[in-house]
Each structure stands twice: as C-alpha cells, then as structure tokens.
Amino acid sequence: MEPLALYIHWPFCLAKCPYCDFNSHVRDRVDVAAWQEALLADMAHEASLTGGRTLGSIFFGGGTPSLMPPQLVETLLSAAARHWSFAPNIEITLEANPSSVEAARFAALAGAGVNRVSLGLQALDDETLRFLGRLHDAREGLAALEVAQRHFARVSFDLIYARPGQTPEQWQAELDRALGFGTGHLSLYQLTIEPGTRFATLVREGKLEPLDDDAAADLFTLTRDMTAAAGIPAYEISNHARPGEESRHNLTYWRYGDYVGIGPGAHGRRLAQATVRHRKPENWLAAIDRDGHGIAEQRPLALGEQASEALLMGLRLGEGIDLAALSKRFGLPQEALIDPDKARFYRDLGLVSEIHGRLVVTPRGMPLLDALLGELVPAELVTA
Template sequence: MNADWQNGGFGIYVHWPFCQAKCPYCDFNSHVSREIDEARWLRSYLAELDRAALELPNRIVTSIFFGGGTPSLMHPDSVTAIIERIRKHWPMSNDPEITLEANPGSVEAGRFRGYADGGVSRISMGVQALNDRDLKRLGRIHSVEEAKHAFDIARSTFERVSFDLIYARQDQTLENWKNELNEALCLAIDHLSLYQLTIEKGTAFSARYEKGGLTGLPVEDLAADMYDITNELCERAGFSGYEVSNYAKIGAESRHNLIYWRYGDYLGIGPGAHGRLTINGQRHATEHYKMPNAWLENSERGTGEKVRNQLSATDQANEYLMMGLRISEGIDVARIEALAKQPLNEIALSHLIELGLLKRKGPQLRASSQGRLLLNSVIAELIF
C-alpha cells in the first residue's frame, strides 16, 4: 500500500535568505547583508542534505526549487554543488523540474548560463509590475526596461520561464490592469503567477497602511473584477488558471508547487524553510531556524531544523483540504476521508454545492470560480 505522500510526490526546497533590498510588501524570510561567506553557507546546505538523506531513503525527487530571498544572487557553482549533492543521495525523475527564483536586477547572461549548465531548467522571475511608477512604489530596484532585458536573457537560456505580477495596486484601474496583463501575456512563454496585493502584518506596507499612508488601494468589488478579468484574459490566451494565482499552458504548470497543493512530501532546508516529511509512516511538519545567522550556526553544530511536530490525522486532512482546493483539479474525497478517518460534513458540502461554490464530479471535489474568491469561507465550512 502506497503512503499518502506519494499522491503528491517528493520535492526539495532550498531557501537562500538574502536580497539586495527588502520590498515593503514582502513578508518572506529575506534579509539584506553586505557580506556573505558563500562557501560557509554552501557547506551547511550540503550538510543538511547529507543528514536528510539518512532519514529519507528510496525517494525519487521530482523537483528542486531554489527560493528566497533572491537565489539568483548565489554563485552558479553553489547552485550546481547543491544539485549534484541531491543527485548523489536520491534518484531523480526522468525530467526533473529544477527552478530558481530571480529578480531582474540580479540577472546576468553569464551567470544564467552557469545555472543552466549546472542543471537548472526553469526560472521564476519577480517582475511585479510593468510600469516604472508602480515598481518604485513596490520598492523594486529594477525598471521595466531592465525587467524586459532580464526576461530576454532568461528566455534565451531556458525553455521554461515564469514571471510574477502583482495587481490591485495603488491607484490601479481595471483598464490599467487589462492593458498591463495583455502586455504580460504577449511576453509570457508558458507560465504566469498573478497575485493580488495583500497587506501582510509585519511588513513596511502594513505599518504605512495602519497610519493611513497607503492610499488608493482598490475597493473589494474592483479587486474582484480584476480577478475575474485576469481569469478571462488568461484563458483566452491559452493560460489556464490551474491554481488561485497561477496560470499556465497545458503541461507547463509548476511541478514543484503542485507537490504542495497535492499534499506530497517536501524537504525544506535553509533559514525559515518549512517541510512536510513522512518518516516511518508518520507525517511531520518541520521548520528551520528563521534568522540567517541562527540557522547557519545551528546547522554547523548539528542541524538547522528547529521544529519537528507530528501531524495528527485531522491536521493532515485539513492541510490537504486547504491546499487541494486551491487547484483546479481539487481534492480526492476518498483520500481526504482516509486521512481524517471520518467523512466530510455532508450537510455543509451539499450547501456549498447548492450555492455554486463547490463542484463534485466522481471522486473529485473542487472549488468553482466563485468558490475560489471565497475560498477561506468555503474551507471554514468543511474543516474537520
């Protein structure tokens, strides 16, 4: 009998915590540092992989994702060494997806060729806006011209290139967003990540917002209209909305992120990295030390992992529910009930289907377009 995680596969996430500048909307674990001893950092990444390999034998790695921070600030030799160490410990799938996140200001043709030579097969680029005024407001250090130049370099080096945009920005009209999205779709190769601006606690934007300084944000109805037009224009251009904020041509979906959304297992290493690991039949939630120096020092002492908690049957079912309803394929009812060791609430389920927020076809349960807009409320009704 297969373990549950095999429904989603196994991937590895490597977190590089450093950026050239901290964006005011960002709540990711990213830090600005003048001096980085990259050789020392590499030793710790490799040691973490060596430790993990002892606990996780006989896994096939389907994807590796270098996230951050800005991993495109890493030397290509470091990225190559990490990929080689993973290949040493685990067999890889026939066509592994190896993604590296990049910011346009850190893109250099020679560096990108080095990543490709080392095994990187996909780039995810943080463009965020296609006009200079909004890039400045978002705290980005690149211009639109630099972003397009960086995208050209990436496109000439890699077959698969995705980029991110943020919408529902300050003073952005529906027409502004339509024009920008159409331009993005003309540039795009096979994948786009399109996120609505959210004000996250602990960010510079949050502090500004609480003081009344973040003006011109769209009202809820306008933001919903922007979401609707995003789906409409992407679909028309052949980019299916396979997840709440992600659009791809058929076969170009992010395989690494699908591991999360299909509730597979993933090893996370690096400052603040999270993981989900099934060991001896028990699934665990793992988390590494968040602050870079704390992670580095603890990794050198023995392990960068700070937290390892066993997940109960209810925890696992709820995580699968929250992740799986984000994607267009939805969740498998038999699988979630097996995880929970109890059936879904049929009264709540019938009500949500009647309201048109959920759709059920055979074994699969998925959120409708309207349901995705109200996903938190939908999940709250079904949670175990």
C-alpha cells in the same frame, strides 16, 4: 511511492521590498564557502532520513536565489543527485530577480542544471516598480525575460495586481501585454498587506489605501477570463499555465506530497512530520554547527491535522480534491473531511461543485476561498 520534492532557501536580498513578508535579509557580505558547507550539511541530514526516494523537483527560493554563485547551485545539485535518484523529467526551478547583473548569470545557471526560472517582474512600468520597491526598471526586467527565454526550457514570471487605485482598464492592458510574451506560466498575485511589512505601516499611518475588496474581486475575475482565453487557465488560485506547464514542485505542496526544506526558515512535510528551520540566518548557521542540521522544530502530524492540511491545500487547485482518495489515505469517513450540509449549501449557491467525484471550488467561489475553507473544513480536523 510519489516523488519527493526538495526546497532550498537562500535568504539574502539586495533590499527588502515593502510588501514582502518572506524570510529575506539584507547583509553586507555573505561567506559563500560557509553557506555551502552548511547547506550541504542540512541536505545530508534530510537525505539520511529520506534516502532512496526519487526527487521529482528541486526549488531554489528566497530571498533572491539568483544572487547565488552558479558554482554553488551546481554543487548543491550534484549533492542532491548523490543523496537521491532524480526523476527522468526532474524540474529544477530557481527564483530570480530580473536585474542585468543576475540575468548575466542565466547561462551559467542553466549549465549548472537549472531548467526552469521564475522571474519576479512584478510590474511592467517604472512608476509601479518604484512603488513596489523593486530595484529594476521595466526595460531591464523585459531584457532579463528575453535572456531567460533563451537559456531555460521553461520560464514563469510574477506580476502583482489589485494595487491601490488600479482600474480594470489599466490591469487589462498590462495583463494583455504580459500574455504576449509567450511564457507557459504566470503567477498573478493580488497585493496583500502583510503584518510587519512597510506597506502595513503605511496603511496604519493612513498613507496608503488598499484597493477595496469588490474592486479586487472584479480584477480577479478579469484575470481568470483573460488567461483562460489565452490558453493558460488558472490551475491554482494565483497560478496560470498551459497544460503541462504547471509548477510540478508547487503541485507537490498543493497535492500534499512529501517535501523536504533546507536553509533558514524552510518548512518540510515528510515521514508524517512537520519541520521548520531556524529563521534568522545566523541562528540557522549556529544550529548547523551545534546539531548538524538547521531544524528549530520537528513534530509528528496527527492524521486529523494531515487531513486538514491536505484539504486546505487541495481546494486551492482547479482540480479540487478527491474525497474518496483522501478518506482512504487518512482512514477517515468522507463526512468527517467535509461537512456534507455545508458542501450542499455552497453547491446550491454555485460556489463549489462536484465533478467526477472531486469537490471543486468554482470560479465564483475562488475569490471567497479563505472564507469557504473556514466553512467547509470541520474545525475538529484542525485540532485533531
């Protein structure tokens, strides 16, 4: 059986970024003792259902998990080790903001067991960081990156591109600088205007004009060319890594493996069931007190829905999907998984290809991924 992945959500931030639609909340104070007790209870519930499995990865996401006291991180990791066995090479990732206050905790977090950190740099100049609502400046961010590289075996950082008015020359210079820092993994995301965010309000009011699609597509191509030339090619639509440095935790999602999620708003896929935790921190805490876990919704996944999700996730990957393996896994014929006529049509256009029995979205097709998924994955699978 493939290793299980564990996601732990810490929902608190010091401020809400104007582009962010993640489940993050600003609170004046956090009762760490109460949160520790609640997270341990939520974890114990999942372990009661999946105990005996091996954990291949643990991911602390948020919010801003680097605001967690290192002792809390260590306590949660110790509990996970009691509930499940750890794979010999278990990957334990923590998302971190690159402030000097949080960087000062990196040594203690590494001592607690974290062996991979994902830094939210987002940009390398002060003007853009202010535009993105970040609380750190460029100097502070790069100093935090240096500290992270001293303390963690593996380091990744995020950048946001395709920003309003950004030119290819500007992005090329920024990405070239980023590639020079020597990390084995980069997450490079195009700025998207998500509903309910401050940026969405500014767009609606005519105060912010997003970069147009053609210009964004040019930057996407530039990004892929530069990262490939630097030896950290795209292995997923927005993620780039040296061979062997890929995020094993996120690969569990994209390869449709089992994962459990605890904490406010966390999602899970385990035992052919989908779980969603209560999103608001106070509601999640109340559910823990009432039910012993934070689940707001739990439902069985029909085989058709599982197959659809596996396709939608797997086609994000550079490795694509093994149709024969998925057909065997879900007991569905290959032609029910992917419309063969549409696959042939988009293959002739150079947007998909078949490599060693795997259906792969090509570099030309990746900028059109959302539209391609809507065409290739049969609608009846989505509702099966």
